Amino acid sequence: xxxxxxxxxxxxxxxxxxxxxxxxxxxxxxxxxxxxxxxxxxxxxxxxxxxxxxxxxxxxxxxxxxxxxxxxxxxxxxxxxxxxxxxxxxxxxxxxxxxxxxxxxxxxxxxxxxxxxxxxxxxxxxxxxxxxxxxxxxxxxxxxxxxxxxxxxxxxxxxxxxxxxxxxxxxxxxxxxxxxxxxxxxxxxxxxxxxxxxxxxxxxxxxxxxxxxxxxxxxxxxxxxxxxxxxxxxxxxxxxxxxxxxxxxxxxxxxxxxxxxxxxxxxxxxxxxxxxxxxxxxxxxxxxxxxxxxxxxxxxxxxxxxxxxxxxxxxxxxxxxxxxxxxxxxxxxxxxxxxxxxxxxxxxxxxxxxxxxxxxxxxxxxxxxxxxxxxxxxxxxxxxxxxxxxxxxxxxxxxxxxxxxxxxxxxxxxxxxxxxxxxxxxxxxxxxxxxxxxxxxxxxxxxxxxxxxxxxxxxxxxxxxxxxxxxxxxxxxxxxxxxxxxxxxxxxxxxxxxxxxxxxxxxxxxxxxxxxxxxxxxxxxxxxxxxxxxxxxxxxxxxxxxxxxxxxxxxxxxxxxxxxxxxxxxxxxxxxxxxxxxxxxxxxxxxxxxxxxxxxxxxxxxxxxxxxxxxxxxxxxxxxxxxxxxxxxxxxxxxxxxxxxxxxxxxxxxxxxxxxxxxxxxxxxxxxxxxxxxxxxxxxxxxxxxxxxxxxxxxxxxxxxxxxxxxxxxxxxxxxxxxxxxxxxxxxxxxxxxxxxxxxxxxxxxxxxxxxxxxxxxxxxxxxxxxxxxxxxxxxxxxxxxxxxxxxxxxxxxxxxxxxxxxxxxxxxxxxxxxxxxxxxx
Numbered sequence: 036x037x038x039x040x041x042x043x044x045x046x047x048x049x050x051x052x053x054x055x056x057x058x059x060x061x062x063x064x065x066x067x068x069x070x071x072x073x074x075x076x077x078x079x080x081x082x083x084x085x086x087x088x089x090x091x092x093x094x095x096x097x098x099x100x101x102x103x104x105x106x107x108x109x110x111x112x113x114x115x116x117x118x119x120x121x122x123x124x125x126x127x128x129x130x131x132x133x134x135x136x137x138x139x140x141x142x143x144x145x146x147x148x149x150x151x152x153x154x155x156x157x158x159x160x161x162x163x164x165x166x167x168x169x170x171x172x173x174x175x176x177x178x179x180x181x182x183x184x185x186x187x188x189x190x191x192x193x194x195x196x197x198x199x200x201x202x203x204x205x206x207x208x209x210x211x212x213x214x215x216x217x218x219x220x221x222x223x224x225x226x227x228x229x230x231x232x233x234x235x236x237x238x239x240x241x242x243x244x245x246x247x248x249x250x251x252x253x254x255x256x257x258x259x260x261x262x263x264x265x266x267x268x269x270x271x272x273x274x275x276x277x278x279x280x281x282x283x284x285x286x287x288x289x290x291x292x293x294x295x296x297x298x299x300x301x302x303x304x305x306x307x308x309x310x311x312x313x314x315x316x317x318x319x320x321x322x323x324x325x326x327x328x329x330x331x332x333x334x335x336x337x338x339x340x341x342x343x344x345x346x347x348x349x350x351x352x353x354x355x356x357x358x359x360x361x362x363x364x365x366x367x368x369x370x371x372x373x374x375x376x377x378x379x380x381x382x383x384x385x386x387x388x389x390x391x392x393x394x395x396x397x398x399x400x401x402x403x404x405x406x407x408x409x410x411x412x413x414x415x416x417x418x419x420x421x422x423x424x425x426x427x428x429x430x431x432x433x434x435x436x437x438x439x440x441x442x443x444x445x446x447x448x449x450x451x452x453x454x455x456x457x458x459x460x461x462x463x464x465x466x467x468x469x470x471x472x473x474x475x476x477x478x479x480x481x482x483x484x485x486x487x488x489x490x491x492x493x494x495x496x497x498x499x500x501x502x503x504x505x506x507x508x509x510x511x512x513x514x515x516x517x518x519x520x521x522x523x524x525x526x527x528x529x530x531x532x533x534x535x536x537x538x539x540x541x542x543x544x545x546x547x548x549x550x551x552x553x554x555x556x557x558x559x560x561x562x563x564x565x566x567x568x569x570x571x572x573x574x575x576x577x578x579x580x581x582x583x584x585x586x587x588x589x590x591x592x593x594x595x596x597x598x599x600x601x602x603x604x605x606x607x608x609x610x611x612x613x614x615x616x617x618x619x620x621x622x623x624x625x626x627x628x629x630x631x632x633x634x635x636x637x638x639x640x641x642x643x644x645x646x647x648x649x650x651x652x653x654x655x656x657x658x659x660x661x662x663x664x665x666x667x668x669x670x671x672x673x674x675x676x677x678x679x680x681x682x683x684x685x686x687x688x689x690x691x692x693x694x695x696x697x698x699x700x701x702x703x704x705x706x707x708x709x710x711x712x713x714x715x716x717x718x719x720x721x722x723x724x725x726x727x728x729x730x731x732x733x734x735x736x737x738x739x740x741x742x743x744x745x746x747x748x749x750x751x752x753x754x755x756x757x758x759x760x761x762x763x764x765x766x767x768x769x770x771x772x773x774x775x776x777x778x779x780x781x782x783x784x785x786x787x788x789x790x791x792x793x794x795x796x797x798x799x800x801x802x803x804x805x806x807x808x809x810x811x812x813x814x815x816x817x818x819x820x821x822x823x824x825x826x827x828x829x830x831x832x833x834x835x836x837x838x839x840x841x842x843x844x845x846x847x848x849x850x851x852x853x854x855x856x857x858x859x860x861x
Contacts, residue, residue, distance in 0.1 A: 056518050057388065058140075060381045062342040063266040068378050069340060069348070070101055072333045072355070075367050076318030077103040079185035080144075080241075081176070083206040084153060085112040085131040086282040087191050089241055090142050091275035092298055095260035097143030099271060102318075103370065104144040107179050107478070108135060109172065109206050110153035111459075114785065116732075118286040118705060119628060121663040123836065125460065126626055127284065128153065133631035134281045136480060142278040146480040147183070149175035150459065150468045155785040156753050157201030158807055160194075160208055166467030167205070174223045176213035179478045181230040184366050186316045188214055188238040190303070197250050207240070214238045214304055229474060236316050237305030241298060251299040256308050261296030272296055283630055286662075286704065286735075323367055329358050345382040346412045349495055352379050379494075380501070384412035387501070389423070389488040390508035390518070394633070396485075397524045397555040397585075399450040404505065406442045406488070410434040419491040419498070423505065424448060448523065454621065455485045455522045456637050485521045514629070522623075522635040524555040527583075529609050529620040531642040532590075535841050537672045538597050538646045546595045548642050550609045551588055552620075558583035558613060566610040567593045569644065570601065583613075600646045604782075604841050607642040647843035649673065650772040651850045652857040654694035659685070661699025661706070661729070669838035670697075673846060675853070682708045690719040695853045696726050700835045703731035703738055710738035717742055721823030725856040730790040730831040741829060742822040743796035750813050751831070752787035752805050759787070760804035760812065767858050768802055768819060768828075768851045775851065779844025788831040791815030798822075803832075819855070826855040 060068075078096050082088055088106045097104040113128035122130055132148070139146045151172045157163045180188070190207045192198030198207070216222040218234035242250040263270045272292030279289045300308070308314040320326030320333075336351040356375045362368045386409040396402040404423055410416040413436030420429045426446045434440050458479065462470035471477050484504035491500045506518045532549040550565055563578035574593050583589070595607075610617045622640035627633060655676045658667045670677045678684070680696070685708075690696065696719065703709050720726045720742060728740055733747040740747075759780045761769055769775040780787075787805055792815040795801070801814035817830045830852070837845035 062345050063268075065345050065348075065378060065381050066337070066340055066342065067098065067101065067266055068374065068381070069333065069337045072371060072374060072378075073320065073330055074101040074318055075320065075322055075371075076100070076313050076316060077105070077183065077185045078187050078189060078312070079105045079107060079180065079183055079235075080189045080191065081107045081109075081206060081210040082191035083109050083200065083202040084115070085110075085135045086279070086285050086287055087203065087206075088138075089191060089298070090138060090278040091260055091272055091292070091296060092189075092241060093144040094142040094271045094275045094278065095258070095262070095298075098264060098267065098274065099260075099262055100312075102313075103183075105147055105179075105183050105185070106135075106139070106144050107147040107149070107176065109149045109151045109176070109209070110202065111148055112153050112285075114153035114155035115285060116662065116701065117284050118662045118701060119284050120626075121665050122284075122626060123839070125464075126624070129457065129626060129634050129636065130284050130628065130631065131282070132480065133634065134284060137281040137631060138278040141281065142274060145183075147179045147478040148459075148480055149179070150471050150477065151175075151202075152464065152466075152468050153202065154467055156751060156789070158753055158810075159196075159201045160205040161201070162753070163201040163205040168465070168468055169209075171468060173209050173212055173216065174226075175477050176209050177217045177223050178226055178230070178474070180213055180217040180235065181226060181233045182478065184233050185235050186313055186318070188235045189300070190238065190240050191243075193240050193242075193250070193301075194303075197248055211238060211303055226474065235305070236313070237308065238303045239300040239308075239312075240303055242301055243299075250301075252301075255299040255301050256312075257300070258298050258312065259295055260298050261292070261294050263293075270294075281630070283628075323362060323365065325362055329355060329362075332358065344412075346384060346414045348382050349379060349414060352382065353495060353497060376501075379499075383410075383414050383416070383494060385409065385414075385416055385494075386411055387490060387503055388508075389421075389503045389505045391505065391521060392508065393521075394507040394519060395522050395524050395555070396448050397526060398448060398452055398454070399526070400556050401445050401447050402521075403443055403445045404488070405508075406444075408434060408440045408490075408492075409437065411437050413437060414494060417493040419493060421488060421490050423486055423488040452485075452523050454525050454637055455482065455520070455635065457482045460636055460638075482520070485523045519633045520635070524623065525621060525637075526554070526556050526558060527611060527613070527618070527620045528553040528555060528623050529611050530622045530640050531607070531609055533642070533672070534640070535643045535645060535669075535672065535839065536595065537649070537846065538595060538600055538644055539649050539674075540597055540646055541648055541650060543597050545597075548593045548595055548607060550591045550593065550611075552583075552591070552611055553588045553623075554583040554585055557585050560613045562614060564610075564612045565589075565591045566612075567642075568608045568610060569595075569599075570605055572599060595644065597646065600644060602646060604646070604843075605644050607644055609641065643841045645841040645843060645846075647846060648773070649843075649846055649850060651675065652694075652772060652854040654853055654857070655692060656853065657684075657688070657690065657693040657696040659696065659698040659702050659706075659709075661702030661731075662704065664700045664835040665839045666697070666699065666729075666835055669834075669846070670849075673850060682706070682711075685712045685715070690715065690724065691722065693719075694725065694856070696724065697853075698726075698728045700729045701731050702729070703736045703740060707737055713739055717822070720825040720827050723824035723856060725826045725828075725853065727828045727830070727852050729834065733790055741799075741820065741827050743798045743820060745792045745795035745799060745818065745829065748791050748793035748815065750791040750793065750815060751789040752807055752813070752816065754807045755783040755786055757787050757805050757807055761802070762804050762814060763800055763802050766800065766802055766819070767855060768817070768848075771851060771858055772854050773847040773851055775844070775848055779847055781844065782842050783833075783837055783845070784840045784842065785836055786833055788816035789833060791831045792818045792829050796820075824856075828852055828855070 111128035112131035192203040194207045276289040276291040320330035459469040486505035530551040566575040621637035799818040799820045802817045804812045806812040
């Protein structure tokens with residue numbers, strides 16, 4: 036994005052918070068900020084995923100000890116499950132990134148990431164490092180340590196495997212390696228042009244008591260983090276629960292905790308703490324030459340702070356700022372100057388915002404910028420100038436106390452302004468990590484703002500400068516005032532419809548694919564052509580001279596002939612040309628959830644063609660909506676008539692109309708009402724129905740699932756290429772209407788199966804056996820039972836991943852499960 040350089044003579048730069056919603060700090064927040072000025076200590080917490088962090092500990096460090104506190108999550112949680120929608124992979128990572136940022140705004144810590152991609156559950160660090168480039172991810176951890184300069188590093192997990200997930204253990208291994216490597220100028224020397232080598236005092240493991248796995252001990256260093264903060268009116272456990280509850284896609288809503296809460300620590304390297312986490316580390320101004328006088332000034336400001344009139348502290352804050360600015364350049368000099376800038380803004384009570392009334396703007400187009408500024412406490416603020424893109428205006432306006440000053444200007448967006456894209460998605464990713472464009476972006480948590488407005492103003496005789504991100508502002512009749520990011524669009528967006536097309540080789544009929552071309556601005560052209568390329572085959576449609584009007588969509592249909600396709604999956608690539616060479620126009624994706632800002636990103640859209648031999652029994656399917664997945668769309672692609680069943684539909688409908696009922700993933704976790712319909716579903720099966728249950732997590736199942744007893748375990752097969760044994764080769768599920776062979780388990784993605792059935796009743800038959808390397812086989816990925824005239828199946832096979840990925844064997848196996856009650860004599 037275009038960055039605005041501020042004039043060299045300015046003294047202050049304020050940055051609007053990354054959240055789209057503005058912050059509203061109280062006098063209590065300002066008071067704690069003043070106290071924090073006297074704390075020169077820092078702690079960095081390291082783990083593998085969003086939701087791995089100990090929010091109670093982060094809250095205590097940030098809001099009680101007032102340390103600079105950070106959380107480095109090696110991944111963005113891309114490989115997890117999603118309780119609130121159907122997003123998977125990169126899209127889930129985008130959601131969980133924003134959930135982490137929401138959590139940090141509550142607990143007060145800062146957020147960082149490495150380039151590592153969460154490829155799904157792994158059982159060992161060795162497996163993890165086959166996907167992650169160990170040296171690249173280590174370099175990212177070293178970079179964050181060198182930039183953040185923590186006095187103490189804390190890992191959530193040990194190196195010895197008690198954390199379970201292989202990525203958990205890998206995060207601890209990398210943290211320990213980075214503890215030493217960050218201090219070694221010979222390791223990653225290319226970083227040293229930007230940062231310096233850094234040696235933290237110690238690295239500790241924050242031991243835990245998770246269920247039956249208790250790694251704490253009386254001989255370990257302990258801290259009570261359950262205190263109450265009267266300035267905030269909450270305990271640290273209460274704040275931590277609010278923070279953790281932001282992880283909504285993982286279903287981690289938490290109850291507020293009060294009272295004593297002991298955290299335990301085991302020293303991994305460095306000297307062990309005895310009485311304080313920062314033993315041996317100076318965390319006062321005594322560590323800075325000339326700092327004693329500054330500490331006295333800060334103490335005097337704290338002592339005289341007026342909660343009803345915080346603006347009285349402005350003069351003191353300015354004096355402290357200039358005193359710090361005269362110190363030799365250092366990490367804490369820069370950090371404390373930034374903290375004071377924020378306090379000056381908060382204590383002055385000024386309000387500044389810049390917004391547009393449209394969420395999108397196109398390269399080379401124009402947009403209307405609105406500016407509002409208010410001297411709410413009447414401290415005497417004079418707006419000198421404002422600058423954004425090509426607009427740079429001088430105002431010299433003295434703001435009247437508590438009166439809005441408003442200004443609007445329509446400006447042109449540069450043709451070269453890049454589309455708004457998360458930096459980690461700007462380059463094609465590798466199998467286990469993202470390619471990061473620049474070193475400076477490593478560790479950064481969020482998308483850069485598309486536009487920034489730079490202001491200069493005068494207060495108490497001092498000229499200051501600050502910036503605001505330009506947001507899209509609207510008022511919703513239900514939600515009220517809303518702020519969302521602005522997205523810069525390319526002139527044209529190109530989508531395919533559908534994104535995946537099954538081409539059934541049992542049916543030679545042609546099928547249609549659609550290329551959608553969206554004009555984001557007026558596009559005049561002398562000639563245009565739209566094409567679809569499948570391997571070496573090309574189809575094209577030409578347009579005569581004309582104008583492609585803004586906000587219009589043109590749809591172009593192409594025929595797909597099965598006889599012209601290869602026997603394996605192939606991608607159909609759309610091509611669009613306007614008076615020039617073929618352009619690789621991108622598609623725009625939108626992710627919308629109420630608890631996080633709107634997410635927009637661009638991707639190259641193509642149509643995945645999946646040629647396969649598939650026979651289905653004509654069936655009407657009821658699909659019980661779970662935590663969100665794309666299985667219903669896949670079923671429709673297969674040729675089934677699908678009805679989505681929510682609680683109301685289950686209550687009202689006669690289930691006999693359905694040849695099969697399938698429960699969505701995590702339906703027994705997401706839907707508290709499943710128990711209410713257990714008897715109705717079992718009666719449906721007994722009368723000749725076919726009920727197929729996909730996995731639910733084993734720790735929060737709210738109902739009995741099948742007609743006979745079984746438990747849901749945490750067992751899973753993470754190797755997507757793990758060998759599969761047919762335990763019942765004669766069983767109909769492997770033979771009708773499709774003959775299932777080993778070829779049907781080729782090309783699976785991420786994993787085979789999760790949350791297996793265990794301890795099942797003898798009425799169930801186990802169909803498949805499989806195991807990860809070095810482990811004994813487990814047979815709970817698919818169990819089937821006859822019940823009355825019908826069938827019940829439970830499966831941990833990850834259809835929800837394989838079907839959207841276009842794995843032919845997954846479609847064929849699911850078709851057989853659906854056909855169980857269609858066999859003569861069944």
